[in-house]
Amino acid sequence: MLDFTSNDYSAILLSLKVAVTATLISLPFGFATAYLMTFKRFRARILLDIIVNLPLTLPPVVIGYLLLILLGRQGPVGKLLFPMGIQIIFTWKAAVIATAVVGFPLMVRSMRTGMESIDKTLIDASRTLGAGRIDTIITIIAPLSIRGIIAGSLLMFARGLGEFGATVIVAGNIPGVTQTIPLAIYEYTGSPRGDTMALALCIVSIVISVAVLIFHEWLSGRMSRAD
Amino acid sequence: MDLKVDIKKDFGHFSIDMDFAFQGERIGVFGPSGSGKSSLVGLISGLRRPGKGSIILDGDVLFDSEQGIDMASEHRRIGMVFQRPYLFPHLNVKGNLLYGFKRCKLEERRITPESVLDVLQLTHLLERGIKNLSGGEQQRVAIGRAVLSNPRLLIMDEPLSGLDDRIKFQIIPFLNRVCEAFKIPYLFISHSLLEMKVMADQVLVLSEGRVIEQTTTENLARDRMGENEIGYINLIRVIGSRRLNGLYAYKWGKQELLISSGNEQEEGLFELSSREIILFKRHPEAISARNLLQCRVTDIFESGRRIGVEMDCGGERLIAEVVKEAASELSITKGGEIYAAIKASVFRRLA
Numbered sequence: 001m002l003d004f005t006s007n008d009y010s011a012i013l014l015s016l017k018v019a020v021t022a023t024l025i026s027l028p029f030g031f032a033t034a035y036l037m038t039f040k041r042f043r044a045r046i047l048l049d050i051i052v053n054l055p056l057t058l059p060p061v062v063i064g065y066l067l068l069i070l071l072g073r074q075g076p077v078g079k080l081l082f083p084m085g086i087q088i089i090f091t092w093k094a095a096v097i098a099t100a101v102v103g104f105p106l107m108v109r110s111m112r113t114g115m116e117s118i119d120k121t122l123i124d125a126s127r128t129l130g131a132g133r134i135d136t137i138i139t140i141i142a143p144l145s146i147r148g149i150i151a152g153s154l155l156m157f158a159r160g161l162g163e164f165g166a167t168v169i170v171a172g173n174i175p176g177v178t179q180t181i182p183l184a185i186y187e188y189t190g191s192p193r194g195d196t197m198a199l200a201l202c203i204v205s206i207v208i209s210v211a212v213l214i215f216h217e218w219l220s221g222r223m224s225r226a227d
Numbered sequence: 228m229d230l231k232v233d234i235k236k237d238f239g240h241f242s243i244d245m246d247f248a249f250q251g252e253r254i255g256v257f258g259p260s261g262s263g264k265s266s267l268v269g270l271i272s273g274l275r276r277p278g279k280g281s282i283i284l285d286g287d288v289l290f291d292s293e294q295g296i297d298m299a300s301e302h303r304r305i306g307m308v309f310q311r312p313y314l315f316p317h318l319n320v321k322g323n324l325l326y327g328f329k330r331c332k333l334e335e336r337r338i339t340p341e342s343v344l345d346v347l348q349l350t351h352l353l354e355r356g357i358k359n360l361s362g363g364e365q366q367r368v369a370i371g372r373a374v375l376s377n378p379r380l381l382i383m384d385e386p387l388s389g390l391d392d393r394i395k396f397q398i399i400p401f402l403n404r405v406c407e408a409f410k411i412p413y414l415f416i417s418h419s420l421l422e423m424k425v426m427a428d429q430v431l432v433l434s435e436g437r438v439i440e441q442t443t444t445e446n447l448a449r450d451r452m453g454e455n456e457i458g459y460i461n462l463i464r465v466i467g468s469r470r471l472n473g474l475y476a477y478k479w480g481k482q483e484l485l486i487s488s489g490n491e492q493e494e495g496l497f498e499l500s501s502r503e504i505i506l507f508k509r510h511p512e513a514i515s516a517r518n519l520l521q522c523r524v525t526d527i528f529e530s531g532r533r534i535g536v537e538m539d540c541g542g543e544r545l546i547a548e549v550v551k552e553a554a555s556e557l558s559i560t561k562g563g564e565i566y567a568a569i570k571a572s573v574f575r576r577l578a
Contacts, residue, residue, distance in 0.1 A: 121313045124274050127300040128307040129327030129376045135301075139326075143317045 007175040008197065011184040012204055018092060018167075018180060019160030022099035023153050026107055030152060033104075034111035034145075035137065039123075056105040060165025063101055067170045071097070090172045095180060098166035103156035110155055114148015115141060150219060158212050161205065181205055228252060228380055228412035234270055234280035234290075243267070243277075243436040252412040255427030255444060257420075263436040264416045268384045271414070272307055273300035284380060304335070306378030306411075308386040312369035314357040320368055321353045327376025335377050338409045346408050347371045347401055363394040367401055374405055381406065381413040387422055396496070396578040399425055420448055421460050421498065452501060452548055453531020459501035459546045463574065466494050474517065474571050481541035485517040485571045496578040503573040504547035506536065507566040508557050517571040520545070524563050527554070538565060 004012075033052055037045065055063055071078045071088045081088065088094050118141060126136045142149070164182040171178040173187065185201045188194030233246040243263050258264050269275030271282055273289065281291040284305075289298045306327070314323045328340060344350045347367045357365060366386065373381060383402070387395045403426070406413055415426040423430055423444050430447050432440035440447070452459040465477035468489055475489025489495060505516065522538035522545065529535070534554040536547045547567060549557070559565065 119313065121309055121311075122315060124272075124300075125307065125309065125313045126315070126326070127274065128272055128303075128305060129372065130301050130304075130330035131326070132299070132301050135330070140315060144315075 004197075004200070007179065008184060008201065010176045011179050011181050011201070014092060014095075014178070015161050015180040015182075016208075018095045018099055018163075019157045022096045022103060022160050023107075023157045025096065026100045026104055026156060027149075027153065030104060030107040030111055030156075031142070031149065034108050034115055034148075034152075035141065037108070038112050038115040039141075052108050053105045055102050060098075060102055060163070061169060064098055064166035064169030067094070067098055067101065067166065071170065089170055090174065090178065092171065092178055094171035095163070095167045095178050098170050099160040099163045102163055102166050103159040106159055107152035107156040110152030111145060111148045114145030114151070117148075118144045147220065147223060151216065154212055154216050158209055161208060228254075229283075229285050230254075230271075230380070230414075231281070231283040232267075232271065234277040234282060236266070236270065236275075236278040238266070241266075241436060243270070245433075245436070245438050247431060247438050247441060249429065249431070249441075251429045252410075253406070253426065253428045254412075254414050255423045255430035256414055256416045256433060257418065257423050257430050257447065258433035259418055261435075262433040264418075264433055265384060266436070267433070268307075268382050268414075268416060272305045272382055273298060273303050301330075304377070304379045306373035306376050306381040308366075308370055308373050308381065308383040310385045311389045312357075312362075312365040314365055314368055314372070316357060318357070319353075320349065320355050320357060320360070323357065323368055324349070324353075324371050324375055327372055331375075331377045338374060338377050340375060342408070343371045343375050343405070346405050361394075362390055363397055366390060366394075366398055370398075370401065370405060374409060374411065378411065381411045382416070383413060383426075384416045385418070387417070388419075392577075400578065402426065420451060420455070420457075424448055424460060424462060449528055449530055449535055449546075451530070452535055452546075453529075453533040457500050457502070458548055459530075459535060461499040461501065461545055462577075463497045463499055463543075464494070465497065468493055468495060479541075480543035482520060484569075484574075486574045486576075487571045488574055488576045490576070495576065497574040497576055499545075499569065499574050501535065501546050501548040503569060504545065505568045506547055506549060506553075506557055506559075507568060510566055511568070514568055515570070516568040518567075518569040520567045520569070522565050522567050524559055524561055524565055527559060527561060534559075536565070538567060540567065 037049060068089060069075050071094065073082055078088065088097065122140060123136055126140045131139060162182055167180060168183060173179055173183045181201050181204065185198045188198035229250050231248045234243060236243045243266050245267065256264050256267065266275065270277045276297065277290060279292045282289045288296050289303055290296060315326065318326065324340060347370060349367060349371055352360065352364060360368065387398060390398060417423055427444050430442055430444050431438055432447065448459050463479060465479045465484060467478040468491055469476045471485065474485045474487050477484050477486060477489065477495060486497060520540045522540040524536055525539050526537035527534060532551065533548045534551055536549065536559055538545050538547065545567060
């Protein structure tokens with residue numbers, strides 16, 4: 001049953017690589033967005049809220065298509081990058097971007113929950129003790145919202161492993177290049193006698209997901225004990 | 228400390244319009260909740276922004292709307308002790324204490340961690356997590372943390388209101404000691420006359436976002452005596468505790484006081500309401516009250532519908548209150564002799 005082809009292995013590795021990269025790239029942006037939405041009052045807040053959360057309600061295919069328009073050779077971003085020799089669509093980078101966009105609201109939501117639980121007076125206290133804004137963010141807000149940051153990252157990572165709709169449109173389904181586990185499963189289900197392999201990849205997915213959940217539980221347990 | 232404040236701010240449902248100047252080291256800000264005490268604290272510390280006006284501390288402009296100056300909170304060097312300790316939960320006692328100290332410029336580090344640990348008796352707690360501290364210990368760490376940031380002004384925003392009475396009067400000596408030892412001028416915010424008396428010399432009285440009075444704590448206490456439920460609070464500091472027939476005998480000035488709520492500790496601090504003192508024109512031969520003090524009237528003042536009688540009792544000062552009719556019947560005059568009777572059970576122990 002575990003008779004994986006090299007394409008299967010590369011799909012597993014690519015899935016992990018895409019999910020990890022997307023999560024790491026999103027971390028600073030997610031943190032900054034969560035910070036703005038939790039601690040700052042500004043007019044465009046509602047707009048930012050809508051934009052950040054939109055991928056949660058939009059069909060991933062729509063996101064994929066919009067990204068394709070944006071990043072394609074004729075698209076506003078693609079047009080800028082192409083002369084520099086940077087091609088994004090139909091590469092694994094496109095899969096990373098698609099995954100990042102789709103998982104972003106999940107990450108921001110978890111981080112916000114973490115930050116909202118911080119008593120604002122602690123921030124006032126750090127300011128009166130001589131810590132500037134950035135100092136306060138690094139030494140008070142980040143450590144006190146660490147659970148939200150970890151939960152958000154793991155959630156995004158897990159969501160990234162399963163990303164299909166946006167990825168298939170903007171990165172395509174190229175074995176060994178942009179084919180992640182869900183795309184490989186999709187291809188197996190469409191081919192004769194692919195059922196067994198599809199199921200095997202499903203099991204791999206389940207194993208990774210369970211591992212993520214166990215890791216999360218273990219980490220939360222450790223942190224509660226440390227408190 | 229020389230503080231000049233002239234600020235206006237509209238909060239919608241509530242507005243602040245204050246203009247005052249203060250010179251002194253132990254200043255109280257007194258008023259009921261909703262009088263604008265906390266808003267004033269926020270504006271001076273830089274945590275809230277005034278709409279208009281100026282705030283000048285020791286000649287240094289912290290805020291001036293006309294000149295467009297608004298010094299960031301972290302640069303004002305105004306330490307804060309809040310209602311609750313608000314210690315950083317992810318740091319231990321040491322981490323909390325040194326948070327402000329580390330961020331203080333070298334040339335401004337006048338107060339050292341060792342001296343603060345010593346005064347606040349925190350040395351044995353240094354490595355503890357803050358969740359393993361009692362309420363009083365936590366507030367002591369919070370005081371130490373603020374003091375160690377070497378502020379030029381310390382604002383204590385009702386630092387005792389979150390503590391029960393017993394712990395409150397354990398903390399007060401620390402507060403006094405720390406401010407005296409390190410010569411830090413402070414603003415002490417409270418709605419309690421008693422706390423004001425213990426902590427401040429001068430006081431700013433606020434009501435509905437306005438300054439209604441700038442006076443001394445003594446005058447404030449006298450003015451409020453007649454309308455207040457508890458009258459004027461005499462703070463009685465006594466020494467030399469000794470057990471006597473089920474009571475405690477203490478030395479107070481040249482005489483002895485018998486107090487039922489005393490304890491074995493050498494020194495004691497008790498409060499005694501002006502309403503608990505009965506005055507006699509002549510020596511009553513026998514009374515049930517265990518304390519009968521021979522006093523001399525040093526001052527008489529009116530407060531509401533009552534008369535306050537300030538007396539010198541063997542070198543100590545005591546204020547009693549009587550209704551006007553009683554005052555004329557007793558024919559109390561300045562310099563006259565009078566007897567004060569106090570039951571042993573009416574003293575309330577503070578420390």
